[in-house]
Amino acid sequence: xxxxxxxxxxxxxxxxxxxxxxxxxxxxxxxxxxxxxxxxxxxxxxxxxxxxxxxxxxxxxxxxxxxxxxxxxxxxxxxxxxxxxxxxxxxxxxxxxxxxxxxxxxxxxxxxxxxxxxxxxxxxxxxxxxxxxxxxxxxxxxxxxxxxxxxxxxxx
Numbered sequence: 001x002x003x004x005x006x007x008x009x010x011x012x013x014x015x016x017x018x019x020x021x022x023x024x025x026x027x028x029x030x031x032x033x034x035x036x037x038x039x040x041x042x043x044x045x046x047x048x049x050x051x052x053x054x055x056x057x058x059x060x061x062x063x064x065x066x067x068x069x070x071x072x073x074x075x076x077x078x079x080x081x082x083x084x085x086x087x088x089x090x091x092x093x094x095x096x097x098x099x100x101x102x103x104x105x106x107x108x109x110x111x112x113x114x115x116x117x118x119x120x121x122x123x124x125x126x127x128x129x130x131x132x133x134x135x136x137x138x139x140x141x142x143x144x145x146x147x148x149x150x151x152x153x154x155x156x
Contacts, residue, residue, distance in 0.1 A: 043153070053150075063141055
């Protein structure tokens with residue numbers, strides 16, 4: 001696990017205290033960790049906590065040509081696409097979202113879901129996240145699936 005930790009943690013720790021849109025190319029070009037990272041690391045150590053990555057995936061439930069993703073479709077997506085990539089656990093929050101259409105500029109509102117995952121850093125993390133986002137965009141004809149990433153620590 002330490003090898004995986006060293007591989008991705010510097011990029012993720014640079015995000016401490018902030019969130020960022022994750023794109024595989026961006027994940028490989030983030031700045032080096034700051035002094036804030038050292039303080040966070042010291043606090044985590046004092047709490048006997050391990051480094052983690054907090055991922056929020058933001059899904060809209062309306063389809064572009066009308067209708068919405070059904071409960072059955074959502075549950076199948078969660079079961080078949082998300083859970084196999086993060087089997088240790090996750091949380092799903094029901095939300096009302098607001099977004100701007102990329103083509104028309106119109107502000108839209110729609111029901112959505114946030115999938116919140118807390119996981120140890122890993123070299124394949126960006127690939128797993130990207131696969132989830134791509135699958136949802138394709139299957140449900142979405143313009144985007146938002147993602148925010150923050151670094152932190154956890155103790156359970």
